[in-house]
Amino acid sequence: MSIKPKSSAELMGWLWRNYLRMRMGLLAIALLFMVIEGSMVGAISYMMQPMFDEIFVNGNSSALGWVSVAFFVIFSVRGLAGVCQKVLLSRISQETQAHLRMDLLGRLIRQDTSFHQTHPPGFLIQRVQSDVGAVNHVWQVIITGAGKDLVSLVVLIGVAVNVDWIWTAIMLVGVPLMFLPIGAAQRYVRKKAAIARDLGATLATRLDEIFHGIVPIKLNNLEKYQADRFKGHVDGFVRSEVRASFGTASITGLIDVMAGLGFMGVLLYGGAEIIAGEKTVGQFMSFFTAIGLAFDPMRRLASVSGTWQVAAAAMERIKELLDAPILLQSPEKPISAPDGLPSIHLRDVRLDYGDAQVLRGLTLTAEPGQTTALVGASGAGKSTIFNLLTRLVDPQEGSVEVNGVAVRDMALPDLRNLFSVVTQEALLFDETLRENILLGRSDVSDAELQKVLEAAHVSDFLPKLENGLDTLVGPRGSALSGGQRQRVVIARALLRDTPILLLDEATSALDAQSEKVVQAALDRLSGGRTTIVIAHRLSTIRNADKIVVMDRGQVVDEGTHDELLSRGGIYSDLYRLQFQDGLTVVDPQGMAALAPQPIQTETQQQGWLRRVVTRMIGNKSA
Numbered sequence: 340m341s342i343k344p345k346s347s348a349e350l351m352g353w354l355w356r357n358y359l360r361m362r363m364g365l366l367a368i369a370l371l372f373m374v375i376e377g378s379m380v381g382a383i384s385y386m387m388q389p390m391f392d393e394i395f396v397n398g399n400s401s402a403l404g405w406v407s408v409a410f411f412v413i414f415s416v417r418g419l420a421g422v423c424q425k426v427l428l429s430r431i432s433q434e435t436q437a438h439l440r441m442d443l444l445g446r447l448i449r450q451d452t453s454f455h456q457t458h459p460p461g462f463l464i465q466r467v468q469s470d471v472g473a474v475n476h477v478w479q480v481i482i483t484g485a486g487k488d489l490v491s492l493v494v495l496i497g498v499a500v501n502v503d504w505i506w507t508a509i510m511l512v513g514v515p516l517m518f519l520p521i522g523a524a525q526r527y528v529r530k531k532a533a534i535a536r537d538l539g540a541t542l543a544t545r546l547d548e549i550f551h552g553i554v555p556i557k558l559n560n561l562e563k564y565q566a567d568r569f570k571g572h573v574d575g576f577v578r579s580e581v582r583a584s585f586g587t588a589s590i591t592g593l594i595d596v597m598a599g600l601g602f603m604g605v606l607l608y609g610g611a612e613i614i615a616g617e618k619t620v621g622q623f624m625s626f627f628t629a630i631g632l633a634f635d636p637m638r639r640l641a642s643v644s645g646t647w648q649v650a651a652a653a654m655e656r657i658k659e660l661l662d663a664p665i666l667l668q669s670p671e672k673p674i675s676a677p678d679g680l681p682s683i684h685l686r687d688v689r690l691d692y693g694d695a696q697v698l699r700g701l702t703l704t705a706e707p708g709q710t711t712a713l714v715g716a717s718g719a720g721k722s723t724i725f726n727l728l729t730r731l732v733d734p735q736e737g738s739v740e741v742n743g744v745a746v747r748d749m750a751l752p753d754l755r756n757l758f759s760v761v762t763q764e765a766l767l768f769d770e771t772l773r774e775n776i777l778l779g780r781s782d783v784s785d786a787e788l789q790k791v792l793e794a795a796h797v798s799d800f801l802p803k804l805e806n807g808l809d810t811l812v813g814p815r816g817s818a819l820s821g822g823q824r825q826r827v828v829i830a831r832a833l834l835r836d837t838p839i840l841l842l843d844e845a846t847s848a849l850d851a852q853s854e855k856v857v858q859a860a861l862d863r864l865s866g867g868r869t870t871i872v873i874a875h876r877l878s879t880i881r882n883a884d885k886i887v888v889m890d891r892g893q894v895v896d897e898g899t900h901d902e903l904l905s906r907g908g909i910y911s912d913l914y915r916l917q918f919q920d921g922l923t924v925v926d927p928q929g930m931a932a933l934a935p936q937p938i939q940t941e942t943q944q945q946g947w948l949r950r951v952v953t954r955m956i957g958n959k960s961a
Contacts, residue, residue, distance in 0.1 A: 375417075536656060549569070708868070
């Protein structure tokens with residue numbers, strides 16, 4: 340993903356404005372304790388001079404008491420201040436991380452389906468979990484470490500200057516020489532860290548695909564293949580992390596080189612002064628302690644610089660997702676959702692996905708209270724109609740209306756409260772059976788819930804579950820059979836009690852016994868509702884009020900089952916293909932007489948099959 344790099348000041352300003360400024364009070368108190376803790380390090384180095392000169396060199400026993408007490412007070416104050424500031428800053432850090440993570444998740448959930456088609460789940464998980472964690476880590480380092488180290492460094496340099504400013508200047512002579520190499524190292528770290536973050540997202544995506552596809556992986560003996568692919572990504576991630584670590588370590592290494600140069604200069608210059616009697620041993624020990632203690636925070640501050648570059652790479656990606664526009668939103672002045680049993684109209688709808696034309700001027704009507712079935716080969720645009728109705732996507736041209744109100748003119752929550760959707764996937768959450776039906780609702784009585792369970796035939800298998808409604812259904816409902824999952828989804832739809840029902844071949848993956856039970860529940864669910872059904876098995880829609888035949892994004896025919904069979908065309912060909920048995924068309928409902936060209940010979944059969952397959956292949960390639 341191409342991202343225009345942002346400066347550290349821009350990123351820190353964004354973090355401050357959106358997440359830290361609201362915690363300014365706690366931050367101010369924490370900073371006060373931080374200043375106290377950092378100052379105590381300077382007090383320790385300052386007390387070295389009276390300890391050596393008054394006690395060890397001059398043998399002043401009267402100074403022994405107050406110097407000892409002073410050291411005790413200094414360390415006690417330092418310890419207390421350290422505890423207070425760490426607790427406060429930990430709270431700020433964790434609250435900031437939680438706030439950022441919730442903002443990011445809330446933003447991603449509101450994005451449209453095209454966004455989620457181009458951003459795989461593993462990529463988004465990496466951003467919400469690992470990248471936010473990286474930002475929080477550097478925040479902890481900067482606040483709990485860098486702030487205190489900066490105070491300590493300033494105080495310690497002040498003590499050193501107080502002893503001898505010339506010695507201090509000599510000690511720090513190499514600092515200006517470090518700016519260019521440290522700047523280069525920071526840019527290197529940020530570049531490698533950005534690569535590592537992207538590779539981390541790739542790893543998360545691969546893991547998500549592997550674990551969700553574990554059954555086909557086993558059935559096709561793909562364990563080694565998938566492991567080798569994953570190893571390739573891991574190797575790249577390790578290389579990038581090691582290189583980023585090298586850049587960070589190089590910064591602290593440069594500080595050590597500068598420190599060695601400075602100490603050499605001070606020993607050569609200051610040692611001669613002590614030998615000549617111009618400086619005392621106590622002064623040198625105070626200076627040496629101050630500078631020695633100063634280089635530790637200086638090294639940590641340099642390390643923070645590298646750590647910040649790692650976090651900046653993560654923060655850029657987080658900010659990019661937070662700034663990504665939400666294309667499908669409620670209008671500023673929404674129109675109320677229509678009352679009563681609604682009709683559905685699509686008028687000259689055109690929709691493209693990139694260069695692919697999905698719907699080409701499609702027009703259709705679903706009458707209120709009736710069942711309208713959509714039939715056609717894969718790629719004809721049937722599922723796209725569901726996405727348009729629920730406004731998971733907007734068309735480029737045309738209008739989509741519910742009872743004469745355009746769906747784009749309604750508030751999204753109001754619009755989607757009109758629909759219940761049952762698909763063949765029957766997606767369940769890794770929660771209890773009860774939670775999968777209620778979906779967070781607390782206004783459902785036990786009697787109402789029981790009625791729904793019986794209507795959806797969930798009560799048929801409920802006694803077999805160890806914990807009844809409180810049984811965990813497993814990841815994606817894996818603890819239940821396909822038919823049981825479908826019945827749970829139907830119970831969920833019954834509880835929603837919406838005026839429009841969308842069914843996407845909800846029984847296609849079921850065995851005959853499960854299909855019979857689920858179909859009975861669906862028949863009960865569709866009663867008194869405007870229902871649109873996507874059908875692949877034509878036996879399930881024989882009694883539909885209207886069947887709409889689609890081909891290449893257009894409506895090519897519509898009518899009842901009998902009318903479409905009598906006219907021939909795509910529907911008749913699909914019907915013959917599904918009920919072909921040997922050399923004759925088998926129609927269990929006694930409709931064989933309506934077939935326009937009965938197949939009586941093997942030659943006729945082969946020719947008819949070639950025509951049907953050719954047409955279906957043409958539909959799929961389109």
